[in-house]
Amino acid sequence: MNDIDVLISEVGPRDGLQSIDTIMSTEHKKEWIKAEAEAGVREIEVGSFVPPKLLPQMADAFEVVQFAKTIPNLTVVALVPNFFGAKNAIEAGADKICLPLSVSETHSRANLRKSHNEVLEEIRKISEYIAKIDGSQKPDFEGNLSTAFGCTLEGSVSEDKVIKLGAQMMELGCDEVGLSDTTGYANPNQVKRLIRLLKKEVGEENLTSMHLHNTRGLGLANALASFEEGVTTLDSSLGGIGGCPFAPGASGNIVTEDLVFMLDAMGVETGIDIEKLLTVTEKVQSFIPNESIYGFTKDSGLPKGYEKGWGVLKS
Amino acid sequence: MNDIDVLISEVGPRDGLQSIDTIMSTEHKKEWIKAEAEAGVREIEVGSFVPPKLLPQMADAFEVVQFAKTIPNLTVVALVPNFFGAKNAIEAGADKICLPLSVSETHSRANLRKSHNEVLEEIRKISEYIAKIDGSQKPDFEGNLSTAFGCTLEGSVSEDKVIKLGAQMMELGCDEVGLSDTTGYANPNQVKRLIRLLKKEVGEENLTSMHLHNTRGLGLANALASFEEGVTTLDSSLGGIGGCPFAPGASGNIVTEDLVFMLDAMGVETGIDIEKLLTVTEKVQSFIPNESIYGFTKDSGLPKGYEKGWGVLKS
Numbered sequence: 072m073n074d075i076d077v078l079i080s081e082v083g084p085r086d087g088l089q090s091i092d093t094i095m096s097t098e099h100k101k102e103w104i105k106a107e108a109e110a111g112v113r114e115i116e117v118g119s120f121v122p123p124k125l126l127p128q129m130a131d132a133f134e135v136v137q138f139a140k141t142i143p144n145l146t147v148v149a150l151v152p153n154f155f156g157a158k159n160a161i162e163a164g165a166d167k168i169c170l171p172l173s174v175s176e177t178h179s180r181a182n183l184r185k186s187h188n189e190v191l192e193e194i195r196k197i198s199e200y201i202a203k204i205d206g207s208q209k210p211d212f213e214g215n216l217s218t219a220f221g222c223t224l225e226g227s228v229s230e231d232k233v234i235k236l237g238a239q240m241m242e243l244g245c246d247e248v249g250l251s252d253t254t255g256y257a258n259p260n261q262v263k264r265l266i267r268l269l270k271k272e273v274g275e276e277n278l279t280s281m282h283l284h285n286t287r288g289l290g291l292a293n294a295l296a297s298f299e300e301g302v303t304t305l306d307s308s309l310g311g312i313g314g315c316p317f318a319p320g321a322s323g324n325i326v327t328e329d330l331v332f333m334l335d336a337m338g339v340e341t342g343i344d345i346e347k348l349l350t351v352t353e354k355v356q357s358f359i360p361n362e363s364i365y366g367f368t369k370d371s372g373l374p375k376g377y378e379k380g381w382g383v384l385k386s
Numbered sequence: 387m388n389d390i391d392v393l394i395s396e397v398g399p400r401d402g403l404q405s406i407d408t409i410m411s412t413e414h415k416k417e418w419i420k421a422e423a424e425a426g427v428r429e430i431e432v433g434s435f436v437p438p439k440l441l442p443q444m445a446d447a448f449e450v451v452q453f454a455k456t457i458p459n460l461t462v463v464a465l466v467p468n469f470f471g472a473k474n475a476i477e478a479g480a481d482k483i484c485l486p487l488s489v490s491e492t493h494s495r496a497n498l499r500k501s502h503n504e505v506l507e508e509i510r511k512i513s514e515y516i517a518k519i520d521g522s523q524k525p526d527f528e529g530n531l532s533t534a535f536g537c538t539l540e541g542s543v544s545e546d547k548v549i550k551l552g553a554q555m556m557e558l559g560c561d562e563v564g565l566s567d568t569t570g571y572a573n574p575n576q577v578k579r580l581i582r583l584l585k586k587e588v589g590e591e592n593l594t595s596m597h598l599h600n601t602r603g604l605g606l607a608n609a610l611a612s613f614e615e616g617v618t619t620l621d622s623s624l625g626g627i628g629g630c631p632f633a634p635g636a637s638g639n640i641v642t643e644d645l646v647f648m649l650d651a652m653g654v655e656t657g658i659d660i661e662k663l664l665t666v667t668e669k670v671q672s673f674i675p676n677e678s679i680y681g682f683t684k685d686s687g688l689p690k691g692y693e694k695g696w697g698v699l700k701s
Binding site for chain 1 (some may be wrong): 410534536538539540541569570571573574575576600601602603604606609610611641644647650652653661672673681682683686689690691696
């Protein structure tokens with residue numbers, strides 16, 4: 072990523088699609104992923120290797136990873152909840168696997184039905200498995216600290232716990248850690264503070280990515296705060312797919328189009344063609360006509376005479 | 387404002403109500419203003435002194451200013467388009483009058499039907515008039531640079547022009563200048579850059595306020611950028627009233643509730659009780675049941691166990 076400043080990691084096909092009732096067909100998923108990669112998106116989380124009984128929307132994860140791997144210049148990410156999922160994701164060919172560990176143990180038990188120790192044990196097993204894989208086939212392994220900014224069940228979570236779990240994941244063999252504001256509780260000061268604290272513990276180079284939600288409208292402000300703290304990978308979802316239906320305006324993940332518009336207008340290179348990206352939104356909307364697609368930039372369009380780096384006005 | 391860090395200037399009763407079709411009754415406007423002041427809001431732009439033929443929503447501006455003046459600890463602001471409006475606003479008792487000068491002259495002619503020179507002449511007349519008023523009755527006079535970040539008619543605007551017009555307004559007797567992103571074109575880098583440039587020209591202490599819109603979802607990110615540049619007054623509209631109906635999610639002014647939540651969560655003192663503020667939203671919605679009221683925080687509620695300064699998690 073020498074030629075870009077920020078890597079946008081599209082999570083819509085995973086975090087978005089797993090949150091809506093409609094099951095998108097495998098062919099439509101492939102078209103979406105291909106079109107977004109063609110618009111310049113270089114990393115896409117394409118699916119989750121969870122039991123199809125739990126998330127039928129993700130039943131075709133293996134096939135989708137295999138397809139995505141045929142697209143040039145695309146890092147294919149898969150979410151895995153455990154060792155079994157990781158093995159499958161690696162067999163499918165994922166470039167990167169991402170395992171969430173909920174800092175709120177209550178949430179961990181409710182969501183993954185596992186205690187912290189049980190999740191850490193899965194991480195250990197995955198690391199050992201990866202260690203035996205040949206160099207070129209070896210996937211990156213990210214441990215993701217979810218509910219790191221607060222939990223809908225526990226309320227605030229201890230930042231000491233965030234740091235400690237982050238350190239443990241690195242010790243057990245993760246290549247990097249990421250922070251997730253799963254609940255949309257974070258604010259810019261908290262984001263900056265936690266990034267600094269965790270970097271101090273795990274090393275600057277091992278915390279590069281943030282997964283932010285827009286539940287209380289602070290998603291882009293938190294993304295800006297993350298960028299100001301040196302974060303270079305930001306997760307987002309095209310059309311804010313997966314946003315909570317009771318809160319119009321994309322209360323789930325931050326909206327990819329709005330995030331790209333903000334960075335692009337600031338003159339921050341993402342490698343993405345914003346106009347092309349907006350055509351992908353239309354395509355995806357046509358695949359799921361009964362689901363809401365959000366986005367301020369999509370609704371209002373680009374500014375008149377818009378160009379990248381708009382921030383520096385001509386005299 | 388020694389005991390607060392940021393002054394929230396509520397503009398809903400002016401910028402919000404002038405943008406919707408429903409004409410709110412004078413009694414309801416009074417109830418709204420009173421309730422919001424009771425929630426801790428210390429500055430409210432209560433109306434615009436424009437000809438009632440042009441904006442019937444603002445026909446009761448004189449009476450509303452007079453009422454608002456009876457509320458303790460409230461700075462009552464009125465928008466004025468010209469000398470005639472300013473005289474009326476001052477007679478009604480406004481603490482502060484605010485005159486917009488559109489940096490895009492095309493927009494100025496379309497909106498105020500005046501060239502830059504004609505608007506500057508109004509500013510000169512108002513300053514002369516104010517200079518003759520006795521000390522305690524003398525209102526503050528802010529010159530506001532609208533379309534400062536781009537214009538829907540002209541596209542990008544010259545930053546040299548922004549600076550030059552800001553300097554001219556100060557020379558002609560304004561007490562301070564403000565920057566408005568009327569069109570929702572601004573991005574955080576542009577915001578920071580323009581604030582720095584204008585402060586350099588007019589003096590740090592004479593640029594303290596920003597009026598931001600959320601048209602492309604960047605409102606709070608731009609507010610954060612403004613705060614980081616030392617801006618201490620931020621305009622916003624309760625419930626995002628006046629947001630463009632084609633873009634759900636408050637594409638007009640930034641939403642007061644979301645802005646207050648962000649600052650409050652960051653531990654930035656606004657003097658506002660966020661829970662009380664959210665009850666004002668419900669009240670105002672009941673006054674205009676057929677209009678859309680926006681807000682992420684309103685829809686999702688405060689985080690579990692939320693408290694001010696949430697940014698610093700307990701161990």
